Amino acid sequence: MTANTAVNQTDKNSPTTIYLKDYLPPAFLIEKTHLTFQLDPEKTTVTSVLQCVANPKAAPSQSLTLHGQDLKLVRLQLNNKALTAADYCVEEESLTIHAVPDAFTLTCVTEISPATNSSLEGLYKSRTMYCTQCEAEGFRKITYYLDRPDVLSEFTTTVIGDKQQFPVLLSNGNLVASEQLENGFHSATWHDPFKKPAYLFALVAGDLQVVEDNFITCSGRNVVLKIFVEPKDLDKCEHAMASLKNAMKWDEEVYGREYDLDIFMIVAVDDFNMGAMENKGLNIFNTSCVLANPKTTTDAGFARVEGVVAHEYFHNWSGNRVTCRDWFQLSLKEGFTVFRDEEFSSDMGSRTVKRVEDVNVMRTLQFAEDGGPMAHPVQPASFMEISNFYTLTIYEKGAEVVRMYHTLLGPELFRQGSDLYFERHDGEAATIEDFTAAMAEVSGRDFSQFKYWYSQAGTPVVKAEGDYCAQAKTFSLTFEQYCPDTPEAKGSDKKPYHIPVNVSLLGKAGLLPLTLDSQAQPQTEVVLELTEAQQTFVFNDVQEEPVPSLFRGFSAPVKSAYPYKKADLLRITTQDSDGFARFDAMQQLAVVAIFDVMAALRKQEEWQLEPLLLNAVKELLTNEALDPAMVALMCTLPSQAYMSGLATPIEVELIHQARNAVKAAIAEQCFDLWLAVYNRCLSTKAYAFNANDVALRSLKKVALEYLMVKPTEEVLALCVKQFNNADNMTDESAAMSALVDCTAPLAAKERVDALAQFYERWKDEALVVNLWLSVQAADSTPGALKRVEALLKHPAYDSANPNKIRSVVSVFCNQNAVNFHAIDGSGYVFLADQILVLNKQNPQIASRLLGPLTKWQKYDVNRQGLMREQLLRIQSEPALSKDVYEVVAKSL
Numbered sequence: 001m002t003a004n005t006a007v008n009q010t011d012k013n014s015p016t017t018i019y020l021k022d023y024l025p026p027a028f029l030i031e032k033t034h035l036t037f038q039l040d041p042e043k044t045t046v047t048s049v050l051q052c053v054a055n056p057k058a059a060p061s062q063s064l065t066l067h068g069q070d071l072k073l074v075r076l077q078l079n080n081k082a083l084t085a086a087d088y089c090v091e092e093e094s095l096t097i098h099a100v101p102d103a104f105t106l107t108c109v110t111e112i113s114p115a116t117n118s119s120l121e122g123l124y125k126s127r128t129m130y131c132t133q134c135e136a137e138g139f140r141k142i143t144y145y146l147d148r149p150d151v152l153s154e155f156t157t158t159v160i161g162d163k164q165q166f167p168v169l170l171s172n173g174n175l176v177a178s179e180q181l182e183n184g185f186h187s188a189t190w191h192d193p194f195k196k197p198a199y200l201f202a203l204v205a206g207d208l209q210v211v212e213d214n215f216i217t218c219s220g221r222n223v224v225l226k227i228f229v230e231p232k233d234l235d236k237c238e239h240a241m242a243s244l245k246n247a248m249k250w251d252e253e254v255y256g257r258e259y260d261l262d263i264f265m266i267v268a269v270d271d272f273n274m275g276a277m278e279n280k281g282l283n284i285f286n287t288s289c290v291l292a293n294p295k296t297t298t299d300a301g302f303a304r305v306e307g308v309v310a311h312e313y314f315h316n317w318s319g320n321r322v323t324c325r326d327w328f329q330l331s332l333k334e335g336f337t338v339f340r341d342e343e344f345s346s347d348m349g350s351r352t353v354k355r356v357e358d359v360n361v362m363r364t365l366q367f368a369e370d371g372g373p374m375a376h377p378v379q380p381a382s383f384m385e386i387s388n389f390y391t392l393t394i395y396e397k398g399a400e401v402v403r404m405y406h407t408l409l410g411p412e413l414f415r416q417g418s419d420l421y422f423e424r425h426d427g428e429a430a431t432i433e434d435f436t437a438a439m440a441e442v443s444g445r446d447f448s449q450f451k452y453w454y455s456q457a458g459t460p461v462v463k464a465e466g467d468y469c470a471q472a473k474t475f476s477l478t479f480e481q482y483c484p485d486t487p488e489a490k491g492s493d494k495k496p497y498h499i500p501v502n503v504s505l506l507g508k509a510g511l512l513p514l515t516l517d518s519q520a521q522p523q524t525e526v527v528l529e530l531t532e533a534q535q536t537f538v539f540n541d542v543q544e545e546p547v548p549s550l551f552r553g554f555s556a557p558v559k560s561a562y563p564y565k566k567a568d569l570l571r572i573t574t575q576d577s578d579g580f581a582r583f584d585a586m587q588q589l590a591v592v593a594i595f596d597v598m599a600a601l602r603k604q605e606e607w608q609l610e611p612l613l614l615n616a617v618k619e620l621l622t623n624e625a626l627d628p629a630m631v632a633l634m635c636t637l638p639s640q641a642y643m644s645g646l647a648t649p650i651e652v653e654l655i656h657q658a659r660n661a662v663k664a665a666i667a668e669q670c671f672d673l674w675l676a677v678y679n680r681c682l683s684t685k686a687y688a689f690n691a692n693d694v695a696l697r698s699l700k701k702v703a704l705e706y707l708m709v710k711p712t713e714e715v716l717a718l719c720v721k722q723f724n725n726a727d728n729m730t731d732e733s734a735a736m737s738a739l740v741d742c743t744a745p746l747a748a749k750e751r752v753d754a755l756a757q758f759y760e761r762w763k764d765e766a767l768v769v770n771l772w773l774s775v776q777a778a779d780s781t782p783g784a785l786k787r788v789e790a791l792l793k794h795p796a797y798d799s800a801n802p803n804k805i806r807s808v809v810s811v812f813c814n815q816n817a818v819n820f821h822a823i824d825g826s827g828y829v830f831l832a833d834q835i836l837v838l839n840k841q842n843p844q845i846a847s848r849l850l851g852p853l854t855k856w857q858k859y860d861v862n863r864q865g866l867m868r869e870q871l872l873r874i875q876s877e878p879a880l881s882k883d884v885y886e887v888v889a890k891s892l
């Protein structure tokens with residue numbers, strides 16, 4: 001594995017860069033693919049029979065080149081003729097057959113070793129189970145193939161294995177034959193009638209239990225639904241099954257999309273690089289994204305399962321029936337599908353809460369990506385390793401771009417555009433351009449400027465100013481936009497974006513009616529379309545000086561700035577009808593308050609909590625008519641990571657101190673209110689995952705966090721009681737976190753006990769143990785690195801399991817800023833050590849872990865030097881994977 005994927009360092013060339021502009025259609029097509037797997041841990045034999053034809057749309061070619069990696073070639077046959085060494089050429093990542101006719105059958109036998117495949121790409125072993133992960137370019141680790149998404153083939157797959165070890169044998173499509181064989185072996189043959197690219201191929205074999213249900217589609221067809229899990233997890237499938245059925249119904253109602261096979265299967269595996277994978281008819285899930293049970297899963301976990309189950313299901317249309325021409329079009333399926341799953345989750349739960357959470361991810365994480373060395377457009381122009389481009393930009397920003405079509409077109413036209421896109425490209429490999437063309441065609445709109453959202457990297461900055469003329473009763477809004485430099489383009493060379501700005505004007509008593517020059521009918525919200533670098537919009541008949549509410553609902557993925565007075569923000573937090581805008585204004589108030597404290601601490605001056613913020617919190621805690629979820633969100637201070645994105649150099653300790661100081665001040669000055677809120681949120685009802693109950697639990701959690709900053713005996717007892725008596729993991733883990741985060745001497749014993757007891761209670765539940773690990777990895781008290789190093793040696797840790805790595809290493813490096821950025825550089829050395837080990841073992845995970853180091857330019861010179869030193873150390877490793885190489889090279 002390592003030898004083949006390693007970058008050749010003796011030749012000083014870096015791995016090849018692939019460019020979008022170089023796209024050429026494939027010289028051959030594979031009409032039918034027959035695969036036979038004889039399962040064996042270290043010697044699985046794969047026989048592939050490919051029916052190939054010359055592609056009429058490509059330049060003719062005499063030779064055929066297939067992708068292949070880490071394969072042992074056993075036998076090759078063209079039509080009926082066995083090929084000899086002179087007929088072909090095997091290279092590190094390819095197989096070329098020198099002379100082929102226009103139509104032929106190629107038979108190829110290879111051997112692979114799933115048991116030693118630690119990259120979790122291709123066919124690999126997870127605990128007792130065998131499974132595959134082929135996206136993006138993993139199929140080439142199974143057999144020689146045209147492993148590119150524009151080669152669509154009809155697959156038939158036979159899996160042969162020991163019946164005792166693998167009673168369940170699965171692949172895509174419908175089961176068409178099963179046979180009892182000699183020596184305790186059996187076989188199953190699956191046929192998928194829908195042509196698909198190889199990245200959607202899947203195979204699963206193991207001793208699995210199944211939960212079964214069914215769904216009647218809008219046209220009356222019965223679809224069998226099956227979720228396969230290890231026996232121990234049978235009691236954790238109900239929520240995923242309910243979510244799946246909701247998703248199937250929603251896609252019929254909202255997008256007119258019906259499921260197409262007679263069976264839909266989900267398999268849960270423990271070792272998985274990402275969240276889940278949309279293989280046709282056979283989705284494979286990370287256990288963390290499919291298993292849920294009130295006792296072991298938090299509300300966040302339930303929401304994640306619901307969202308990911310829907311996401312993968314929605315791919316059946318946005319991704320599978322219409323797939324991508326090449327990997328530069330990745331956001332065509334991912335951005336669109338994320339938009340679809342976000343809207344689904346909004347319809348299932350609280351729309352406002354979902355929007356706030358998604359925008360937090362955008363502004364905290366995607367903006368940071370856009371501002372770092374790996375910044376890339378939603379449609380990248382080039383890459384070295386495509387696995388590095390499964391990013392927040394492709395997924396989340398891509399979804400925001402689709403959302404902007406929705407905003408500009410309105411729901412009806414957007415639906416027409418989506419219908420046209422699916423109808424026109426069904427069974428094809430499409431491009432982002434095709435999607436835009438469909439949206440343009442149904443609406444008659446010109447999206448030529450809008451396309452810069454796909455081709456330009458970076459987060460646009462929009463500055464707005466308002467001017468009220470009391471005499472003329474006009475309010476004019478002037479916008480200015482620019483986009484900063486990113487690695488591949490100077491800001492000054494970038495074109496202005498087409499930006500939808502959702503606007504309302506707030507008067508003293510609520511929203512004002514709006515009249516723009518061009519509009520006859522007054523409304524309370526309009527979508528302004530900003531297209532120039534500088535542009536002014538004038539509202540008429542504005543009876544009082546308004547406070548503008550801008551980018552309502554986060555109508556565009558930009559950094560916006562308006563010179564609000566604090567009192568203006570306060571008005572928005574209480575008066576605005578848009579929940580997101582209320583949250584946003586509150587967050588701006590909190591940011592200002594934290595910055596004020598930072599300024600005071602820097603000068604070692606006395607400080608006082610911003611009174612407007614304090615009053616806003618008090619109002620939120622006393623107004624019982626408000627949605628508890630909104631109160632919880634609005635009273636949660638912006639995270640350390642969010643604050644870190646607002647100014648450079650990032651003052652790690654100062655942000656931490658100031659944030660904690662503001663939190664402590666609110667905690668102290670609202671102690672009785674928080675206690676009342678906590679008691680108000682207590683419930684005796686059995687756990688249910690619905691918007692109302694989730695809201696109450698989220699507010700209860702925030703209340704407990706504030707109360708536990710400086711707990712009284714009474715509060716500490718409440719917290720311990722919640723920890724011991726909770727009937728659900730949301731409340732139990734909230735209490736554990738509150739205890740772990742509590743630095744008060746009063747709680748010292750309870751803190752230690754809680755961690756020990758929690759582990760004893762849950763040591764047999766892998767996903768709960770992950771929670772336990774991450775709470776400790778995030779613990780910001782001094783000495784965290786020592787504790788993290790001890791966790792790596794704990795019996796609960798598994799250095800080959802991505803979920804465990806994420807729970808400890810990623811959480812420490814991304815959510816424990818003061819310790820990871822320790823000024824002695826120890827956090828950086830630790831991370832580099834981990835990356836160097838994983839580089840060989842699992843390059844995709846290694847590369848993802850690099851994230852925090854790549855942002856070195858955002859820190860003070862001292863830390864810059866220390867972080868760079870570790871990047872250079874990684875770079876000097878002789879056998880660097882493409883994945884790690886690309887990120888390190890671009891960061892330095």
Ligand code: TRP
Binds near residue numbers: 274275277
């Ligand atoms: N297509 C998958 C999704 O969005 C992503 C995915 C799953 C993936 N596993 C992967 C991407 C491995 C790269 C490598 O749902």
Ligand code: ZN
Binds near residue numbers: 311315334337
């Ligand atoms: Zn996806």
